[in-house]
Amino acid sequence: MRLHIDPTRTALVLLDYQNYNVHPDGYWAKAVPGSAERAAPAVARTADVLTAARRAGITVVHVQNAWREGHPDVNPHTPWQAEAKAAGRSTEGTWGIEFIDALAPVEGELVVRKRAVSGFAGTELDRLLRIHDLSTLVIAGIITNFAAEGTARDASDRGFRVIVLTDCCESVNDEMHQFSITHVLPFVGEVASAADFTETASAI
Amino acid sequence: MRLHIDPTRTALVLLDYQNYNVHPDGYWAKAVPGSAERAAPAVARTADVLTAARRAGITVVHVQNAWREGHPDVNPHTPWQAEAKAAGRSTEGTWGIEFIDALAPVEGELVVRKRAVSGFAGTELDRLLRIHDLSTLVIAGIITNFAAEGTARDASDRGFRVIVLTDCCESVNDEMHQFSITHVLPFVGEVASAADFTETASAI
Amino acid sequence: MRLHIDPTRTALVLLDYQNYNVHPDGYWAKAVPGSAERAAPAVARTADVLTAARRAGITVVHVQNAWREGHPDVNPHTPWQAEAKAAGRSTEGTWGIEFIDALAPVEGELVVRKRAVSGFAGTELDRLLRIHDLSTLVIAGIITNFAAEGTARDASDRGFRVIVLTDCCESVNDEMHQFSITHVLPFVGEVASAADFTETASAI
């Protein structure tokens, strides 16, 4: 399926593809054995998408989750963040928060650091998108239900056009992934595949 | 279960309990027969919660969805909003957007109008909460997965403490409601019941 | 001087041209005799600008200041808002908050209600501009140093292109008006005149 996008007005937004999340030596791979393998196909497809976006001259934004040493920037009332603080994980300056090699930014691509779920929460993402006159977001990220869906919801609420590449997202199990891509994302924006995107980008 | 809340720092936030959503003569009751009956128990519990909040002196904020005539304020790229525009529904000045009688605001309560999913999206909710020095949100609303969960996600991302009264929310079916209260909300904040809240409020 | 604007991406944003501010029977005309006469030339020029914008098909947004009955929505720590509350002025539903006849919205134009200085503060202005794909703001409003400059500063900080029509703004005295248009606005955006705009719009 060819997507109707204007490459000069579109950003590919990649979320949380960092070592702690998806690398076989990362935090979650150790905490939940099998999770890196589970995410690997989505990572591989996202790498294809990233290559296609670069060739087509589409702006790429890499969103990265990390907290300051000591985690003074977690919301202490939000359980998943309180747990991250208790575990001392995903701290600035560590290997864990770096992007995985397959999806690492190249010179000239925008990197945005976040502390919460949505890529817009307490970040300059909104301002950067306006400065670069980007009105359509193509979203890929992990996990589907939080960083990806949370950013898609927020983008829709702010007035953006949203396209989520569902097979470039992954969750902790099939049920959760399916729920998001079936019951939430089609109401918030469009859902498409990595193949849809690469086919579209290669025709630009 | 008694909630640990400071009534002077807490807001009860009710979302989208409007005629078009839950009244037996409203838009959704006609479009999806049985939906008003489905929501009725949550409405009844929310009415008890509202009474308890008023007695305890907890600030109440009523959030209302509505669009201008002609719907120039929908995000045209967001399917559920494009459909609302096509149906011409939920327009300012109509009976449908009024709060249902059982949950209507009384003098002195704050009413916030929204155009999207989250109660914060393009609204003054954040500013009002800061002015009134409110840092904990107790959320009840319909439907669970959109207005309630969307506002809970956004509030958590902004740094608020979030408590969702899950039996004061309802969705289009049990699966969707259960998903949100099991797989999303407990990670974003606390989940509690109408009875938890009324017990807590009556002890203030 | 011809402005380089794309009419399909530009909004004319008019701020606070309401009875309480500039009508001879309004609040400020009585509190500060001579203020309505002082503002009259700017109002007349803004009326020309509005006519030109309508003819050219440029989107018009009217921003209106007003508070709820009892002023629960002022920032009590902000002196000018605390004074507005003490005076009980500019309340929703009163004649004072209506736009003056010469600059009243026509059907299909967007009206945004605000409670603070900037037209973006706690409003849907940012979201409406994105939905309508508007990236350049042409600003006219009263008073120069607050609603106009405050909105211009905020728009620049959010990534918009800002053009202020300085002779479509007025302040409480010449010194204050001159300060803003000389020492602040040229650093934040572009400054132009009503004649620049009407010349530009008539050539569209």
Place this chain on the structure above:
Amino acid sequence: MRLHIDPTRTALVLLDYQNYNVHPDGYWAKAVPGSAERAAPAVARTADVLTAARRAGITVVHVQNAWREGHPDVNPHTPWQAEAKAAGRSTEGTWGIEFIDALAPVEGELVVRKRAVSGFAGTELDRLLRIHDLSTLVIAGIITNFAAEGTARDASDRGFRVIVLTDCCESVNDEMHQFSITHVLPFVGEVASAADFTETASAI
């Protein structure tokens, strides 16, 4: 004059006290000879204020202006930012953007990076203040009319209580400094002196 502040709810927010701005070897000292000397008294008073805040246990937030290499994060339509890009100044990773020694952060203090005028624009400042339950901002920064006043305006619009320490701010000349502290800041919040703050903090 003793300020009425609750130290547990107050943040001292220091803005743009960086080498490029106020160090004798910095960008502005070279571009505008005499500017470092002009700012020195305000820097010295701010150092006293910072010491007093630390002793009193008041939260300190250091706000820092800097752009990515190549300046993809300036608003190209905002003249002062376009000039910064043309000059290639204030780039991440350079000495110029570091805080001056006298006002350098110590471990545990919050540092926020910004790209525009207001400390809130595209930053996590708002979220951090809510997480730490801080509702009063004591502002010191350079220059008075931009970073300090811009942040004060924005904070007031968002519902914070604002106190500006006027002699801990400085501008490019006396006229500009006086204008802000006389005609703008007293309407937006409270104005006080370094001595007011240190007297207050030492009594905590």
